[in-house]
Amino acid sequence: MNEPNEPNEYVGYARMDALHSLQEPRTESPFEMSFILISQVKELLFRMVHLEVDQARARLREDCPAAACRALSRAVRHQRVLIGCWESMNAMPVDEFLVFRDTLGQASGTQSFMYRLLEFTLGNRDTAMVRSADLDAFPQLRAELDRPSLYDEVLRFLARSGFPVPEHLRTREPASRYEPDEGVEKVWLAVYRDPDGHRAAYDLAEQLLEMAYRFSHWRATHLLVVERMLGGKRGSGGSDGAAWLRTVNEHRFFPELWTMRSVL
Numbered sequence: 001m002n003e004p005n006e007p008n009e010y011v012g013y014a015r016m017d018a019l020h021s022l023q024e025p026r027t028e029s030p031f032e033m034s035f036i037l038i039s040q041v042k043e044l045l046f047r048m049v050h051l052e053v054d055q056a057r058a059r060l061r062e063d064c065p066a067a068a069c070r071a072l073s074r075a076v077r078h079q080r081v082l083i084g085c086w087e088s089m090n091a092m093p094v095d096e097f098l099v100f101r102d103t104l105g106q107a108s109g110t111q112s113f114m115y116r117l118l119e120f121t122l123g124n125r126d127t128a129m130v131r132s133a134d135l136d137a138f139p140q141l142r143a144e145l146d147r148p149s150l151y152d153e154v155l156r157f158l159a160r161s162g163f164p165v166p167e168h169l170r171t172r173e174p175a176s177r178y179e180p181d182e183g184v185e186k187v188w189l190a191v192y193r194d195p196d197g198h199r200a201a202y203d204l205a206e207q208l209l210e211m212a213y214r215f216s217h218w219r220a221t222h223l224l225v226v227e228r229m230l231g232g233k234r235g236s237g238g239s240d241g242a243a244w245l246r247t248v249n250e251h252r253f254f255p256e257l258w259t260m261r262s263v264l
């Protein structure tokens with residue numbers, strides 16, 4: 001038995017006491033508390049997705065595509081929960097949001113280092129999206145830029161499996177921005193034209209597309225939430241709000257998996 005003032009095992013194991021002390025609303029609005037809670041839930045889910053993506057990358061390096069696929073499919077489950085979280089956000093009427101919106105100051109989701117770490121790990125390495133002070137404050141982010149992304153490892157795996165992945169992509173500077181490549185598109189075309197002959201690569205491609213699809217689904221729903229809450233107003237981070245997010249929505253992870261469909 002615990003002493004009367006000690007946390008019980010459940011609370012002590014996962015530090016639930018610390019967890020529930022991490023919400024500090026700046027107004028009396030109960031909606032602000034919900035806003036903080038759902039933002040924290042999403043941050044933790046970004047981390048869960050990241051954990052699995054990191055696993056998938058490690059398994060690919062070991063030439064275990066089936067294990068990589070299992071990790072990606074777990075990540076996709078977490079992504080579905082992430083998308084579902086927008087339901088809770090939409091429970092807040094716009095007038096209630098406006099009660100506390102100004103207290104956010106310039107705080108914005110663009111400053112989420114866990115979201116950016118996930119993007120970097122998957123392969124979207126747009127360093128212009130991160131302030132250099134944040135790269136210093138979150139060393140994990142800077143360290144990630146020195147490692148090949150998940151997509152880099154996918155291309156290396158395909159090359160080791162005998163596919164003609166262009167040389168410059170196998171040895172590319174990990175921190176640089178990935179540019180879609182015709183040679184890679186041809187590799188995916190070969191895979192999709194003969195799924196049974198390229199089973200491992202095909203299964204991997206389908207899991208990657210599922211991840212990319214869910215990521216874009218999350219972004220698209222975020223945009224709808226933003227239109228619902230802000231209309232055409234500017235974002236707290238200083239962007240044009242929905243207009244800026246519409247351009248972000250055009251990005252696709254693993255781009256050749258999308259473009260090759262026009263040719264298949």
Ligand code: HEM
Binds near residue numbers: 038040229
């Ligand atoms: C009322 C709810 C929300 C509104 C009105 C909103 C609004 C915005 C706006 C306008 C932007 C563009 C940047 C800016 O100027 O600030 C943005 C970016 C972003 N928001 Fe939200 N947001 C909301 C909820 C959330 C939640 C709950 C999360 C997840 C924790 C989130 C994550 C992000 C991320 C990651 C970005 C950057 C997207 C990128 O760089 O691709 N947002 N948000």
